Amino acid sequence: MTVGELSEGQILRGILDRLPPSTAPVGPGDDAAVLAVPDGRVVATTDTLVHGPDFRLAWSQPFDLGFKAAAVNLSDVAAMGARPIALLVALAMPDATPVSFVRGFADGLAAACAELAPGCAVEGGDLTVSDTLTIAVTALGSLDGREPVRRSGARAGDGVYVIGELGEAARGLEVLFRRFTDAEGAPVPVDPALLDSAEARALSRQLRPRPPIAEALEAAASGATAMMDVSDGLVLDATRLADTSDVTIAFDSATLGDDPGLALDGGEDHGFLVTFPADAVPLGRRVGTVEPRGAEAVTVDGRAWTGRGGWDPYRDWDAGRG
Amino acid sequence: MTVGELSEGQILRGILDRLPPSTAPVGPGDDAAVLAVPDGRVVATTDTLVHGPDFRLAWSQPFDLGFKAAAVNLSDVAAMGARPIALLVALAMPDATPVSFVRGFADGLAAACAELAPGCAVEGGDLTVSDTLTIAVTALGSLDGREPVRRSGARAGDGVYVIGELGEAARGLEVLFRRFTDAEGAPVPVDPALLDSAEARALSRQLRPRPPIAEALEAAASGATAMMDVSDGLVLDATRLADTSDVTIAFDSATLGDDPGLALDGGEDHGFLVTFPADAVPLGRRVGTVEPRGAEAVTVDGRAWTGRGGWDPYRDWDAGRG
The missing domain is CATH 3.30.1330.10 (PurM-like, N-terminal domain)
Known part of the structure; x- marks a missing residue:
C-alpha cells in the first residue's frame, strides 16, 4: 500500500x-x-x-x-x-x-x-x-521566564564548554560513504554484521542524533553567557559565535579526544557549544577559553585552524539514487 | 548567476x-x-x-x-x-x-x-x-487576549457568511490549464495580451491570492462562533466545519453569484467561512444558515450537493515539466 x-x-x-x-x-x-x-x-x-x-x-x-x-x-x-x-x-x-x-x-x-x-x-x-x-x-x-541565551553573549575570560559528543556523527557518515556504497557510488543498505562496536555507535549518532536537550536547559539556568547548537562542525559554528560576540574562541586540542581534527570539523553531532563566566558552575567539558577579539575568530592551540572546515559528501551527489 | x-x-x-x-x-x-x-x-x-x-x-x-x-x-x-x-x-x-x-x-x-x-x-x-x-x-x-475561533463553534440558528471571493482562483487555474499549455500539455508562459479583464483578474487571484486578513480579525472580534480558511473549496471546507461542530451547513445558491457551482467547488480563494449568531453584527455576505445536524453535513438549496467536490488538475501532472 x-x-x-x-x-x-x-x-x-x-x-x-x-x-x-x-x-x-x-x-x-x-x-x-x-x-x-x-x-x-x-x-x-x-x-x-x-x-x-x-x-x-x-x-x-x-x-x-x-x-x-x-x-x-x-x-x-x-x-x-x-x-x-x-x-x-x-x-x-x-x-x-x-x-x-x-x-x-x-x-x-x-x-x-x-x-x-x-x-x-x-x-x-x-x-x-x-x-x-x-x-x-x-x-x-x-523560555519559562528565563532570558534567551544568544550567540552574542560570550565575553573574554569566559570558559568554552561542549555539552555532548564531537565527531561521532561525521565518523558515522564516513562509514556510510566508505563501506555502504556500490561500485558506482550509490548507497546500499547497511549490514550491521559488518560493523564493529565503534562504527555501530558512530552510525547510530549520524542516523539518529541525540542532542542533550536537558543539559542545554540546565546550562541556560546555570548562567551560560552564550550557547549554540553544533551542527556544521565545531570550528565553523564557533566562528559564528565568535563573530557575533566579537571575541576569539581559543580551543585547546588536548581536550578534544583521540581525533581532534574530526572533533573540530565534523558536523551533525547536535551537541552544544556554551560559554560560562568564571563564577558560574559550568556543565559539559571545557575545551577552551574566550579571548579578546584577535586576528582570528577561532584558534586551536594558539594558531589559526587549517583543517578542512567541514566535509559534506552529500553535496555533489545525484539525488536520484537510493 | x-x-x-x-x-x-x-x-x-x-x-x-x-x-x-x-x-x-x-x-x-x-x-x-x-x-x-x-x-x-x-x-x-x-x-x-x-x-x-x-x-x-x-x-x-x-x-x-x-x-x-x-x-x-x-x-x-x-x-x-x-x-x-x-x-x-x-x-x-x-x-x-x-x-x-x-x-x-x-x-x-x-x-x-x-x-x-x-x-x-x-x-x-x-x-x-x-x-x-x-x-x-x-x-x-x-490572539491579543481574544479566544481562538475554532471550527467547532457553529450552532444551529447561526448565519453562515463568506468573507472574500469564491471561485476566482479556480477560474484562474482553469485559464492556465486551458489556455497556457502546449500540445503535450506542458505549461507555457502567460501572455497577458491574450486575457480579457475577467480572465486577468481570475489569474491574479490564482497566482497571488489576497486573503482578507483584517476582515477575518474583525469577524473574530465581532463574535464569530466558528471560522475557517476556504482553501479546498466551499463545500469541502464547510463539510469539515459542519462535522467538527456537529451541525449541517445549508447554503442558498442564489447568494453565490453567477456560477454557484464554481463558488461551491473551486478552491484556493483563501477567503473565510464564518458563522455568526443572530445577535452579532456580521461581516461578509450571508450565504446560508446553520441547521441542526441532519443526514448531510452540507446542503445546497435543501439538497445534498452532487458537484464535483473539488478539482485538482495539478494532481496527476508530471512534476518534471515546466
Whole structure:
C-alpha cells in the first residue's frame, strides 16, 4: 500500500494515531494550533531534510528520519535555553511512498519527543505530494521566564564548554560513504554484521542524533553567557559565535579526544557549544577559553585552524539514487 | 548567476536585505527566533508549496510564489482570529535556480506581509538544496487576549457568511490549464495580451491570492462562533466545519453569484467561512444558515450537493515539466 492510494485525511490519521495526544489549548485539526507560552515569548525555528542532499532512504530507516527531523529542530530550540513544546511537521512525499514509511516516521517523531523533550508533541503539520521526499519541521519552545541565551553573549575570560559528543556523527557518515556504497557510488543498505562496536555507535549518532536537550536547559539556568547548537562542525559554528560576540574562541586540542581534527570539523553531532563566566558552575567539558577579539575568530592551540572546515559528501551527489 | 554558485550565507543576505527589519526580541541569525505573544498563547500553522503539484515556474513569477506562500499561511493564522506576527520560511532549491528567483521571491514575501498583515515579518528560515523547488512556510500569530475561533463553534440558528471571493482562483487555474499549455500539455508562459479583464483578474487571484486578513480579525472580534480558511473549496471546507461542530451547513445558491457551482467547488480563494449568531453584527455576505445536524453535513438549496467536490488538475501532472 502506498500513500498515493490514500486520501490526505487517511494518511494524517495514520500519523496522529501513533503520536502522543496533544496537550495544547488547540491541537491538530483546526486551521492552526494554539500553544501556551506562559511568559509571553515563543522560541521558533525551522529545519528541513531533503532526500539526496541530507539523507538516503537506502541508509536511513523511516524511524531514523522521524527521530532526526525532530532532534535537529529540538536542539535549536534548546540552544536558546528554551524548553521545546511543539513540533509542526510538513511532509512532502512521492505517491509511491509506502504507507509503512509514514508509520515508521511517525514512530520516530514520537520517540524523539519522548526521549529528548518530554511534553513536546506534534501539534500541526502539512502533507503534500512531491517527487523529492522532503521533511520540513518547525519547533517551538517556551523560555519559562528565563532570558534567551544568544550567540552574542560570550565575553573574554569566559570558559568554552561542549555539552555532548564531537565527531561521532561525521565518523558515522564516513562509514556510510566508505563501506555502504556500490561500485558506482550509490548507497546500499547497511549490514550491521559488518560493523564493529565503534562504527555501530558512530552510525547510530549520524542516523539518529541525540542532542542533550536537558543539559542545554540546565546550562541556560546555570548562567551560560552564550550557547549554540553544533551542527556544521565545531570550528565553523564557533566562528559564528565568535563573530557575533566579537571575541576569539581559543580551543585547546588536548581536550578534544583521540581525533581532534574530526572533533573540530565534523558536523551533525547536535551537541552544544556554551560559554560560562568564571563564577558560574559550568556543565559539559571545557575545551577552551574566550579571548579578546584577535586576528582570528577561532584558534586551536594558539594558531589559526587549517583543517578542512567541514566535509559534506552529500553535496555533489545525484539525488536520484537510493 | 545561480544559487549553486553562492554560499548559504550569501543567499541568506540577499533575502534578508529585501525584507523589512525584524521587530522581534530575537530575529533571524541565532539558532531560533524569539517572538513576543503578550497574552501567553501563540497560534502556529505550516503549509508547503511544491513545484509540480502546487505551482509551475512557467506560470508563476518568483514574486507571485513569495506572495502566495506567505498569503496561504497568513490566512490560516487569521482563521483562528489571530494577528500574524512572524513567518519562518524554508526554501529548498535546485542549484541551478537563478539568484534573481530568490530576490523576486523575497520581494513577494515582503509585499504579502506589508499588504495583508502589516507588522508581520520573516523572523527565521532555512535554505537547502533539492531537486524539487519546495517552499515550506510556518506562520505564527498572537490572539491579543481574544479566544481562538475554532471550527467547532457553529450552532444551529447561526448565519453562515463568506468573507472574500469564491471561485476566482479556480477560474484562474482553469485559464492556465486551458489556455497556457502546449500540445503535450506542458505549461507555457502567460501572455497577458491574450486575457480579457475577467480572465486577468481570475489569474491574479490564482497566482497571488489576497486573503482578507483584517476582515477575518474583525469577524473574530465581532463574535464569530466558528471560522475557517476556504482553501479546498466551499463545500469541502464547510463539510469539515459542519462535522467538527456537529451541525449541517445549508447554503442558498442564489447568494453565490453567477456560477454557484464554481463558488461551491473551486478552491484556493483563501477567503473565510464564518458563522455568526443572530445577535452579532456580521461581516461578509450571508450565504446560508446553520441547521441542526441532519443526514448531510452540507446542503445546497435543501439538497445534498452532487458537484464535483473539488478539482485538482495539478494532481496527476508530471512534476518534471515546466
